[in-house]
Amino acid sequence: MRLERLTGDDPRDLLRALRAALGAGPAIALGAPPRGALPDEVPAGTAVVLTTSGSTGVPKSVVLSRHALTSSALATAARIGAGRWLLPLTASYVAGVQVLVRGLVQGEEPAILSGRFSAQAFVHVASGMHSSRHGIRVPTYTSLVPAQLQTLVGAAEHDPDVSRALASFETILVGGQALPAALRERAGALGARIVRTYGSTETSGGCVYDGVPLDGVRVAAVDGELRIAGPTLAEGYLGDPERTAEVFATDADGVRWYRTGDVGTVADGVVSVTGRVDNVVVSGGVNVSLDRVERVVRELPGLEDAVVVGAPDDRWGETPVVVAARASVAEEETALAAARTAAEAAIGKPARPSRLVLVDTLPRLASGKPDRRAIRALVG
Template identity: 75%
Template sequence: MRLEPLAGDDPRDVLRALRAALGAGPAVALGAEGRLQPGEVRPGTAVVVTTSGSSGVPKSVQLSRAALTSSALATAARIGAGQWLLALPAAYVAGVQVLVRSLVQGTEPAILSGRFSAAAFAHVVSGMHSSRGGERVPIYTSLVPAQLQTLVDAADEDAGVRRALASFEAVLVGGQALPVALRERAAAHGARIVRTYGSSETAGGCVYDGVPLDGTRVADTGGELRIAGPTLADGYLDDPELTDRVFVRDAEGTRWYRTGDAGTVEDGVVRVTGRVDNVIVSGGVNVSLDRVERVVRDVPGLSGAVVVAAPDERWGEVPVVVAARADVSDPDGALVAARASAAGAIGAPARPARILLLDEVPRLSSGKPDRVALKRLVAER
């Protein structure tokens, strides 16, 4: 199977390449930024998605036609089929899946090009309404929390954005934890939000509102979540050692993906509590920064905050809250509230030491916070 890197990430170019890759055409490499050259990959490969994730270390994930189409079909079985709006980068796995779902369902995706804004979103949505056999075709989209925050903030004042949000049969939101307050605000505007959990290694979201898609299995193994099923990637391109470490087989021969996420599975419901490795030792006590972040995001003005570690002479490491300056009108009050909330929910060692306000929180191309850059900024300041 021939692999052809795609120059650029124009959504229409990605759509054409995916249409060929899901047929008899060559596999397409996305997000490689010149790191991958044309070459051969294992038969059945459709896409190689190169992503740095939150670690900053590039990984090229090999996804087969079978994995991508299995994910698209399982999504349709769970939430229904219709027309999709692409509002995410097309080279990001969630964007790829929006296009794959469209191709599998035989529909033309709507595409929001350029910089994301509430006005542009509402404009594109206004042209999506169509019918088939006299019945309205349901519409769907996929967003990250930062985009949903932009839309909800605008919807408070703009009826057009409210109508756009409420018009979707489902709005998938993934990529990072979704604050409860943000989901409630979106629901108040009529948005039907579906929280998704997954990664490039699972061909995108494979758990919807805590329940695995049909065919997907999730297990809690020693506190780490593992995933099995037809949507798993074949592994990492040219990295057999990492592939063998991340994709493992149990005694029955079932292949599992080690997510690196901490969590539980109770009565079939998956609950993610954070990254296994996103834990600091503060004053001799283990503190999950993911737990601190979830608590902090319930504080007014900090719904989009990110919590990272900073070195501390006395405690070793401490949590630090990073937020956009425009969101926080009273930094001192927000810090007091964040410290009180963290202490009450987790314990005194979880209290953030300070708040760092930035004009703009740096993000990866996927929309996730760039935690590597944030940790560096916090250490420098």
């Protein structure tokens, strides 16, 4: 099958290309692979080759089939319902691709928020989405990252137009990173119906909703690492059979599993994610999950959007360091003391952050996720 590289960043161009890719083709390449890194031909059934490095890793070109993408879209509709979708995300990341695929599968043209994301732009597009079919209102849905939800909630608490826009959606999916409980509660108080999602490019986006896998998806914890199986899995990494074999493992029963690299548990069918296998520092000889520290810190006022990274420490070897936007923190010493107290109470003394670093703006990837490599560089 022929592979075409999509140039430009207009979501409407991607929508047109996806419509073809989900049919007879050609497949489309998204992301920014090194020049000459992708072939002109890809396996039959491929819809999208999405090159991503996430927030920490090296580039990888994930092969997503028509079957995987449509299976994900259909499973989402089965879980939360069908209707019209709003795309406020970067279209060339898997969450954005899936919003468009859901619209195509459901036969409803997605609404698109173009340009810079803001509460006012969100209200403008959301207000124009209302429609009916046979006299019955068509439900609306959207997908956000936590930083976008934080922007909307902050505005909605003072602007009734934003509050009405949030409450108008049947469901708002939120993924890409951990969602602070306090932020979800604030959104719920405004009438927003939030569903927390978990997944990755390798699973065609979110495949676990509020801890429960979508229909057809299986999640297991093997030696503490979460593994995922089901029809939404990617075919692997284009041109990298060794990595594909390492990450996508087939068990003795012939079931193909994706090794997520995430630490978590599955209890009574509910998935809990506690962090990354490799996002750990050794502080005073004790392994400390930076993800766990970050979850604790983000429940504190003013630190809801903070990022926790590791940094060398002369005494302890390594320690967690909190990085936050200067405008959100009223008093630096008080915020650091609160973060240290909360981390010690929840995890233990080695988890106490050694510093709070304030920056004008937290570096982010185009997907809206924190750019952890850039943030670690700021810490030094």
